[in-house]
Amino acid sequence: AQSVTQPDIHITVSEGASLELRCNYSYGATPYLFWYVQYPGQHLQLLLKYFSGDPLVKGIKGFEAEFIKSKFSFNLRKPSVHWSDAAEYFCAVGTSSNTGKLIFGQGTTLQVKP
Amino acid sequence: NAGVTQTPKFQVLKTGQSMTLQCAQDMNHEYMSWYRQDPGMGLRLIHYSVGAGITDQGEVPNGYNVSRSTTEDFPLRLLSAAPSQTSVYFCASTIRGIGANVLTFGAGSRLTVL
Numbered sequence: 132a133q134s135v136t137q138p139d140i141h142i143t144v145s146e147g148a149s150l151e152l153r154c155n156y157s158y159g160a161t162p163y164l165f166w167y168v169q170y171p172g173q174h175l176q177l178l179l180k181y182f183s184g185d186p187l188v189k190g191i192k193g194f195e196a197e198f199i200k201s202k203f204s205f206n207l208r209k210p211s212v213h214w215s216d217a218a219e220y221f222c223a224v225g226t227s228s229n230t231g232k233l234i235f236g237q238g239t240t241l242q243v244k245p
Numbered sequence: 246n247a248g249v250t251q252t253p254k255f256q257v258l259k260t261g262q263s264m265t266l267q268c269a270q271d272m273n274h275e276y277m278s279w280y281r282q283d284p285g286m287g288l289r290l291i292h293y294s295v296g297a298g299i300t301d302q303g304e305v306p307n308g309y310n311v312s313r314s315t316t317e318d319f320p321l322r323l324l325s326a327a328p329s330q331t332s333v334y335f336c337a338s339t340i341r342g343i344g345a346n347v348l349t350f351g352a353g354s355r356l357t358v359l
Contacts, residue, residue, distance in 0.1 A: 140285065163346045174335065174350045175288075221287055225346035231276030231295065231339050232303065233348060235287035 133158045135224050137236035144212050145244045152207040152239050154196075154222030163225040164205040165233065166196055170218045178220075181205065192216070217243045247271050251336050251351035258326045258358045266321040266354050268336030274349070275341045277319040281305065281332040282353075288335065294319055295341075326358045 134157040144150055156162060166178040179190025186198040196207045205222060219240045223233040252267045270277065278293035280303075290303030294313040308330055310322040319338075323330060333355050337348040 135287075137287075165346070174352045175348075176350075177347060180347060223288075231278050231293055231337075231346070231348070232290055233288075233346060235280075235289070237285055237287045 133162075133224055133226070133234045135222050135234050135236035137220075137222055137239050139239050140237065141240045141242070143242040143244060146214050147211050150207075150209045150212045150216070150241070152220050152222075152241070154205045154207065154236060155203050156205065156222070156224045156234075157203065158224055158226065160226065161200070164196075164198060165223040165225070166190065166194070166205075166207050167221045167223060167235075168218050169221065169238075175221065178207070212241075212243055214243045214245065217241055249336055249338055249349050249351035251334075251354050253354060254352065255355050256357070258323075258356065260327060260358060262326050263322070263324050264326065264356075265323075266334055266336075266356070268319045268321065268351060269317050270319075270336075270338040270349070271317065272338065272340075272349065273316060274338035275316065277313065277336065277338045278303070278348070279309070279311065279319070279321045280335045280337065281330075282335060283332050291321065291334075323356075326356075328358045330356065331358045332356060 136155045164181040167175040169175045181188045181198045189195045222236040225233045249270045279291040280288040289305045292311040294300045336351040
């Protein structure tokens with residue numbers, strides 16, 4: 132069965148520091164991979180997605196993620212974190228046969244210290 | 246465009262009461278789905294629909310009913326609410342085809358069952 136694991140439930144970084152949020156998935160074929168962000172009190176918004184091609188994908192707000200097939204990973208990175216990045220981040224996987232159905236990870240809450 | 250609209254935003258129920266969470270989208274999306282969000286568990290799929298008249302169960306369907314009489318609307322019914330259904334509910338929609346896994350979410354409905 133498909134699954135998504137985000138090993139870090141809560142991460143705290145200082146403003147200006149780099150960020151990496153981990154995501155590992157379980158799926159037999161090449162999946163469609165996503166990172167969503169949920170700012171406090173808001174709904175989920177798409178940060179970036181990977182469907183095929185270049186495994187390094189860039190998203191909004193300076194975020195990027197790298198698909199590493201051999202490691203079943205899709206980690207999210209940002210070179211310099213801003214206080215406004217404080218939010219909950221969700222990794223998700225979908226498949227071509229399950230359109231409209233995503234499997235989400237547990238989420239990682241990011242706190243940014245001034 | 247309004248996107249995905251959910252009502253109500255907040256609701257408090259007593260155990261055993263019934264209610265319907267409304268979801269409407271104006272993007273002519275064929276696929277619609279309902280997720281519940283619980284702390285530490287990410288988002289879990291309740292029910293989904295690939296078109297009017299077609300629905301299927303997701304990961305956690307027990308206690309919930311859905312129907313899809315029109316493309317635009319996808320209500321979620323709780324027939325006899327239980328405290329375990331206290332959660333935040335998100336409706337989502339997406340198009341058919343290669344972009345079908347990119348979900349547009351509603352703002353959420355926070356339900357408390359006493």
